[in-house]
Amino acid sequence: MSRVLAAKTETTSPTPVSLVKLVTLATLMAASTTPTPLYHRYQEHWHLAPVLLTVMFGIYALSLLCGLLTFGSISDYLGRRPVILAAIAINAVAMILFATAGGVVDLIIARMVQGLATGIAVSTLSATILDADRIRGPLINSVTPFIGMMFGAVGSSAVVTYLPAPEQTVYVILLAILVVEALLIYRTTDTIETKPGALASLRPHIAVPATVRRAFLSITPVNIASWALAGFYFSLMPSLLRVATGYTSPLVGGLVVAELALTGAGAILMLRNRPAATISIVGTICVASGVVVTLCGVALHTILPLLAGTAIAGAGLGLSVLGSMRTILPMALAHERAGLLSAYFIQSYLANSLPAIVIGLAIPRLGLLSASYVYGGVVIALALVPLVAALGSRRRPVLRVPCDSPAG
Numbered sequence: 001m002s003r004v005l006a007a008k009t010e011t012t013s014p015t016p017v018s019l020v021k022l023v024t025l026a027t028l029m030a031a032s033t034t035p036t037p038l039y040h041r042y043q044e045h046w047h048l049a050p051v052l053l054t055v056m057f058g059i060y061a062l063s064l065l066c067g068l069l070t071f072g073s074i075s076d077y078l079g080r081r082p083v084i085l086a087a088i089a090i091n092a093v094a095m096i097l098f099a100t101a102g103g104v105v106d107l108i109i110a111r112m113v114q115g116l117a118t119g120i121a122v123s124t125l126s127a128t129i130l131d132a133d134r135i136r137g138p139l140i141n142s143v144t145p146f147i148g149m150m151f152g153a154v155g156s157s158a159v160v161t162y163l164p165a166p167e168q169t170v171y172v173i174l175l176a177i178l179v180v181e182a183l184l185i186y187r188t189t190d191t192i193e194t195k196p197g198a199l200a201s202l203r204p205h206i207a208v209p210a211t212v213r214r215a216f217l218s219i220t221p222v223n224i225a226s227w228a229l230a231g232f233y234f235s236l237m238p239s240l241l242r243v244a245t246g247y248t249s250p251l252v253g254g255l256v257v258a259e260l261a262l263t264g265a266g267a268i269l270m271l272r273n274r275p276a277a278t279i280s281i282v283g284t285i286c287v288a289s290g291v292v293v294t295l296c297g298v299a300l301h302t303i304l305p306l307l308a309g310t311a312i313a314g315a316g317l318g319l320s321v322l323g324s325m326r327t328i329l330p331m332a333l334a335h336e337r338a339g340l341l342s343a344y345f346i347q348s349y350l351a352n353s354l355p356a357i358v359i360g361l362a363i364p365r366l367g368l369l370s371a372s373y374v375y376g377g378v379v380i381a382l383a384l385v386p387l388v389a390a391l392g393s394r395r396r397p398v399l400r401v402p403c404d405s406p407a408g
Helices: 016-033 036-046 050-071 080-099 104-132 137-162 166-186 213-245 250-271 276-300 303-331 334-366 368-395
Strands: none
Touching (some): 016 080, 016 104, 016 166, 036 050, 036 137, 050 213, 080 166, 137 250, 213 250, 213 334, 213 368, 250 303, 276 303, 276 368, 303 334
């Protein structure tokens, strides 16, 4: 979680130690999107209903949320290095479970274990990067997950396309990378000293301060829309691409998912110095217009509008997340930010998982194309709420109270 952290040494540029952990963070986020290009193979092999694909993703998101809320601060007490190594070990177990999965239950368990490991790792590695580089750390922490997810989608789809037994091969590759990273991190020194209070830190603190509630409410519609959009892409977009355009190559499906993550990272880098209000407005417009263009591609059964819409929506996703954080965090006092971030993560990951599961339940009745139109329409409507509210407040007439005329 983003917070001001004490560090033994303060530098203005990433040290070699932080770079190792930066790559580890990217690897763990890459692992999170690795199953996406494989979902269609799982569906064919085990005759899975669409809802099970969304459940697998939803379980991951909810488990990640539990890891963030429960273990997000434990490295402040036990030290960064042992918690990072524990997260890598748990993720390694998930890779083994994926590689040896014999059915959907095994995949759901693997996703659950992976989500827990990722939740622990994201909070701890992000804090470690801030320990090493307080100036650029927040930007690095914002961009790295998107880059990692991009490489995960592309790498996994390439393995599915060109290598044998991809259901095992891709996880064996990731397992080997995690082992190397664990050995490198084991050889590093910790960035903080241990202190008592680890057990007490396991109790989540969730609160939206009174001074932030109005702003938190204002970002809620577009925040839900953005995370729900990501949930759809990471669970169902490869399937939608097959049905809408006829492209059956896993590589194409993986590239579309990667495009969403890549444009999100690029938009953050391009507009990172803009005011929060500007970032939020641009993000809102991009989310809504990107989904419109994407749905036009689906309706026309043409991939080019779909790719263009994904690029626009991806930029909106990145900017919406950045704008939301820039809007609410400065309004909270230092001791209030942990509880505020917990509330933000709960909202975000519930939006990331539950709508995708609901649409998975609707697909057998509506069909994938019709369900996508409904889902996209809801995302567009939610994204536009802040814009409509802002326009309404500007057009609202100012009431003037007439003054009494002096008696004469």
